[in-house]
Amino acid sequence: MDLHLNPEQDSRKQKQENTNNNSLTRTEEVKAHSKYTEANKQGKKSTRTDMQNYLEELATTEDEAGREGNTKELYDVTKKLAGEASSPETGQTQRIKDNH
Numbered sequence: 001m002d003l004h005l006n007p008e009q010d011s012r013k014q015k016q017e018n019t020n021n022n023s024l025t026r027t028e029e030v031k032a033h034s035k036y037t038e039a040n041k042q043g044k045k046s047t048r049t050d051m052q053n054y055l056e057e058l059a060t061t062e063d064e065a066g067r068e069g070n071t072k073e074l075y076d077v078t079k080k081l082a083g084e085a086s087s088p089e090t091g092q093t094q095r096i097k098d099n100h
Helices: 007-021 026-068 070-082 091-099
Strands: none
Touching: 007 026, 026 070
8 A cells, every 4th residue: 555645646735835936925925835734734644544544454454364363464464563564575685684
C-alpha cells in the first residue's frame, strides 16, 4: 500500500506552492499560503488515514493467520506490525553483508 500523496493531491499541492511563489501582492501571498497550508493538511490527513487502514488490514490478516494456524504468515505479519520487518535481499548480497 502506498502511503504517499496520490498524484491528484500531489499536483494540487504543487499548484498551490507555485501560486504561493508567483504571488504579486501581500494579500495574494496570504491567500495562497492559506490554500497551500490547507492542501498540506489534507495530504497529511490522507497519509494518516492510509496508515491506519493498512495497520488494521495487517491486524485482520494476523488474526486470520492465527485462527488458520499459518505460523509463517503470522510471524511475518507480526514482524510488520512490530516495525521490525526488512526488505528481502538476495542470497549473494546477504552473504556479502554478513562477511563484512
